[in-house]
Amino acid sequence: MKFWKPTLLGALVLAAAPSLAQEVLTIGVRSEASSLDPHWTQLSADVQVQEHIFEKLVALDSASQPIPGLATGWQAIDDTTWEFKLREGVTWHDGEAFNADDVIFTFDRLRAGISGAPASPAFQLEKGSKTWEKIDDHTVHIMTDGPYPTVAEDLAMLPIVAEHVANGVTASVDFNSGQAAIGTGPFLFEEYSPGNLISVQKNPDWWGGEVEWDQVVFRPITQDASRLAALLNGDVDMIDYPPTIDLPQLQEDPDFNVSTIPSDRLIYLMPGYKHIEPFITDNDGNVMVPNPMRDMRVRKALSLAVNREAIRDRIMGGASLPAKNIVPPGFFGYIDGLEADPYDPAAAQALLAEAGYGDGFRVTLHGPNDRYINDARILEAVAQMWSRIGITTEVDAMPRNIFFSRLIRGDELSMPGFDVPEFSMFLTGWGTVAGEATYTVSGTLETYNAATGGGNGNFGRYSNPEIDARSVLAKRTIDNDERLRLLQEAIRIGMDDYAYIPIHFQVNNWAMKSGLTHQPRTNERTLAVEVSKTE
Amino acid sequence: MAEFIIKRILQAILVLLVMTVLVFFGVNVVGNPVYIFASSECDQPCLTKIIADLGLDKPVWEQYLVFLGNLLQGDLGNSFTHGVPTLTLILERLPATLELAFAALVIALVVGLPLGMLAGLRPHAISSRFIMGFSMVGFSLPVFWIGLIMILIFSVQLGWMPSIGRGDTIPMLGTDVSLFTLDGLHHLAMPAFTLSLIMMAMVIRLTRAGMREVMFADYIRFARANGIRERRILSVHVLKNILIPIVTVLGMEFGGVIAFAVVVESIFSWPGVGKMLIDAIGVLDRPLIVAYLIFVVFMFVVLNLLVDVLYSVLDPRVRLGGKE
DSSP states (O other): OOOOOSSHHHHHHHHTOOOSSOOEEEEEESSOOOOSOTTTOOOHHHHHHHHHHOOBSEEEOTTSOEEESSEEEEEEEETTEEEEEEOTTOBOTTSOBOOHHHHHHHHHHHHHOOTTOSSOTTHHHHTTTOEEEEEETTEEEEEOSSOOTTHHHHHTTOBOOOHHHHTTOOTTHHHHTSSSOOOSSSEEEEEEETTTEEEEEEOTTOTTOOOSOSEEEEEEOOSHHHHHHHHHTTSOSEEESOOGGGHHHHHHOTTEEEEEEEEEEEEEEEEOOSSSOTTEEOTTSOBOSSOGGGSHHHHHHHHHTOOHHHIIIIISTTOEEEOSSSSOTTSBTOOTTOOOOOOOHHHHHHHHHHHTOTTOOEEEEEEESSSSTTHHHHHHHHHHHHHHTTOEEEEEEEOHHHHHHHHHTOSTTOOTTOOOOOOSEEEEEEEOTTSBSHHHHHHHTSOOBTTTTBTTTOTTOOOOHHHHHHHHHHTTOOOHHHHHHHHHHHHHHHHHTTSSEEEEEEEEEEEEETTEEEOOOTTOOOOGGGEEEOO | OHHHHHHHHHHHHHHHHHHHHHHHHHHHHSOOTHHHHSOTTOOHHHHHHHHHHTTTTSOHHHHHHHHHHHHHTTOOOBOTTTOSBHHHHHHHHHHHHHHHHHHHHHHHHHHHHHHHHHHHHSTTSHHHHHHHHHHHHHHHSOHHHHHHHHIIIIIIISOOSOOSSOOOOEEETTEEEOTTSHHHHHHHHHHHHHHHHHHHHHHHHHHHHHHHHHTTSHHHHHHHHTTOOHHHIIIIIIHHHHHHHHHHHHHHHHHHHHHTTHHHHHHTTOOSHHHHHHHHHHTTOHHHHHHHHHHHHHHHHHHHHHHHHHHHHHOGGGOTTOOO
């Protein structure tokens, strides 16, 4: 029984009494997990919490490369069949044994559809028209409709749920209550209090070894300044996305550590390739025919006019990696020696003059203002840089919930499959979640094709048959060396043609109190097993 | 009285109906939630499936009729993001907001009333000018700035106060309340004070104006002439008479505080409904936005009704429907 002390200070002393002997890690996160159903969405905020409880057949290391998870190994036994060997001796959090039936159940659940789920990862199973079969308790075969190289990468997106608990439950609801939140992962579900916290407890029987933390608490703190303040005053031990403007100070402060790694998210500018673009006009405001962006020299000039180092140093607090590659270093498809364009406004102006646009023109640059790190400020900086070489650039930044609808669908009334992206020049990002370039090339460089899914992120509608040929072939090539060659060729062709203009890879940062170390992840997720105490 | 209340309820139903139309169609004009959730690798069949799953493949008017039909059965729909009934989400997080608003109201009254009376009693004293200056500041400084500065001073520099979240709760009346634990009050203090500032400023100004008026009224002079002690004059005769405008304004203001404590809740990561609304707008969780706004309209209507009733209790002259 606590007694009320009239003084504030007394209250504080009592409230600050530490809980004993428990190793607790409290993480302040920018976005809250919306559900603990691992098949509900694929939002990073959700996945990073779920990954403490649920595991996949294939795990991703900190550089997003596939490593054994619940499967100990996999190989293609012929062109269309992949064999996955499951880990033996793994138990669910309630003590039941994990086996192939759970895997089959998980895939069946996904294919049947998760009722009401806004973004279930089920489409990973549709890629290559996968089917599956249990061979024995610890062997599963995945069959595809043709040669298909990235089965393991796809399965790294599909958390396995327990058949004996998840069968017949209500999606999302029963997971949030904890009833079905039974996984094989390093932590057990403890509490889910929306808007306030999610906590998990150590799984003493985890197959991966001893877990360092008895309890991990995720607290959503949306405001950047508040999240930083919570770290500074010790309410949380660690935060994701520290404000970039405060990074230099945090790095110098002996009371705090910062962990840093380039992310898989490329930030780039893409022009619209239609014959006539509504947001590109001459200096008198008339629509230009043909659209000057169709001239490679113009696109190259725009790239040379962007001062990427200045953006990194003055806007990103040093936390960005200027780029011309479309996947980050260490990823399958990265091209050594493909360096970011230098800042060369003189050459840019010469190119514009050569292309016949020496007097410049006007363009409206669209982009989100709450999606990527410092996105609105990057837009403004780019607009100034382009205006300096004579291309009068106006910025139209908007919240992501409006931006992406207009970017992808264009007109609100257009039919699915007949999307007409609206913008003539826009800033967006692409995360290579799978750790390899096949779907980055296919998504951003291939010609848009609603039927095959090619170019589904190609909102400028760039089209180049040389890239299409290589990209389509790469998706069907199991041999890694051959696939790498095809992908790198496709990337080189696309980047030599300035299909779009890469600016940089975001750099992920975490800040934590001193005494903690953290192995940062390329894919932006914060995992407690990768945080440890140094004493 | 009964007739008045029935009239009010009928009005309320009409307001609610109009509101559903406005909110539903308004929300459906903005963006498309599918693109917020869908992974960049989600291709057309995948998108189409999500659109159908969320019921967005039907024309808007049809979606509205479905919504209205469900509403009549007390079902406000499921949140896109959480997959949980929206009403559950709102009710789950409402206690936190109510608690915050209530604490803010108490602070505003406890601090504001005496200060306002002091300023009204001695309008030219230095202390009164100081009080009025403070109320000016309370009105004009943006809430988020005050909140951040408080965090900076009391949490980061002095380390006295926690900067985020809600403290320990104890179950009470079927919900969790943090008003009666030390840790709960500790967490509540800063956000409640920040939220109370505007109300407090208003209370100070209204009290002072009321005092200036009432102190010279005939009945106060008579009371004085009768030899009633100054303290009793102030605490009974004056206070009663200046409370009416304050109750009116606070009633209105309190609704606003509950509905849109958004800023304070975001800064202090308070797990209330305001923060939920902002998050819902961020991801275009249409059912949740609609349900919440309708809930707010409902709440405003009820509050206005309560204010009217309280009015008639405080001032017999305005007792509605009373006989001449």
